[in-house]
Ligand code: ADP
């Protein structure tokens with residue numbers, strides 16, 4: 220065996236050689252040198268094409284002069300089939316000129332029949348070089364892919380941030396309408412707008428949380444919200460023949476875990492299902508139900524059912540093995556990662572599959588022990604009684620809409636687009652009873668504005684308008700309203716902060 224480098228393992232060599240005797244000698248030489256190789260011999264163009272179309276080879280070893288066929292032709296046929304498979308010439312007569320030409324045409328090496336000792340090492344080297352090259356290309360492709368994903372994540376994050384700002388008015392305006400009109404038709408139209416505004420926000424949020432990855436180790440997840448997000452993310456993968464039906468569970472069906480991980484797990488299962496239905500088409504159904512085990516433990520069962528090809532016993536037994544795949548371009552990592560995610564919350568996966576009929580994956584997840592689902596604030600707002608409220612918001616549309624809402628409710632709003640302006644207005648109009656400060660303001664940060672306000676003698680409560688992705692900071696806020704701001708929750712927070720309801 221050629222001694223340098225990593226062992227080659229078992230290899231397949233395609234011999235282009237018309238003489239059975241010469242072929243035998245070659246094979247003997249290579250095997251004597253310790254190569255663990257199997258050989259297929261061909262001696263014409265058609266044979267060669269047929270062999271190349273079959274099981275893959277590690278190397279082609281070709282004689283230069285064959286009756287009615289030449290080594291160059293063999294090389295040409297090989298290159299039209301595979302640009303990289305190593306090709307080594309051997310010949311009794313190769314002259315320097317011929318050798319140079321062979322290498323120029325894309326041969327990896329050439330060996331003279333009367334110095335056969337070089338053959339094994341030439342073969343081993345050619346195979347090693349080809350493998351190294353393949354690995355390098357693979358690594359390069361992976362790097363490009365991960366860089367593209369990074370880019371995509373950044374784009375999506377920017378896009379969903381902007382989208383949320385654009386949609387914000389749809390959440391505020393419908394509530395404002397009720398202060399201008401009692402007409403039930405107007406209010407109904409307002410409700411329609413508000414509903415699509417909410418849906419738009421949910422879409423932007425699920426896109427954002429998917430690309431960023433949720434940082435929370437464990438949270439309480441509404442299965443209905445999870446299903447909606449998955450449905451949205453799958454839109455592009457469906458076709459006319461593969462339909463998705465989501466049987467939406469009740470809003471209070473909850474599971475516990477990392478939101479992004481469960482999103483990913485369901486998407487993996489759904490993509491597998493879609494792939495299994497690629498040829499025959501069919502319906503993919505997502506559903507969820509509560510269940511109680513024999514020992515009384517409460518579960519939530521998530522089901523992903525397809526009408527695809529199903530699988531045989533051998534496949535079913537290896538499903539969760541890393542890198543096990545039956546697909547030409549599969550990774551064999553999807554189910555393994557689902558299993559890890561489900562087991563991390565002490566759940567389990569069951570698989571039911573009938574060949575030719577379809578497959579159902581069931582995730583049994585322990586039901587969380589939760590307090591009451593947080594209810595929304597009472598919608599009947601108290602009167603603002605002319606209280607002065609400082610509103611600092613970097614988003615002009617939201618600033619004007621919230622100012623409007625505050626005025627309509629009987630408050631006296633001081634509206635500022637940034638911290639510096641806020642301080643000027645306070646100097647002119649006097650201190651407010653309450654401050655509402657957006658996270659996203661320019662020039663002075665929210666914390667800076669607060670510090671100056673307090674220096675000027677302000678000791679009222681502060682409400683923060685927070686980006687959902689941002690964590691609470693050191694400052695002690697009386698209340699936080701997560702953006703997109705809804706009028707109800709803002710007034711709920713104001714009343715809470717001012718102790719108006721006690
Ligand atoms: P990959 O999808 O990359 O092959 P997975 O781990 O997701 O890797 O799946 C492993 C294998 O399990 C698949 O190659 C396929 O053979 C089988 N499989 C998974 N889901 C289904 C399904 N819904 N229907 C039929 N076969 C499936």
Ligand code: MG
Nearest residue numbers: 487491553554
């Ligand atoms: Mg998969």
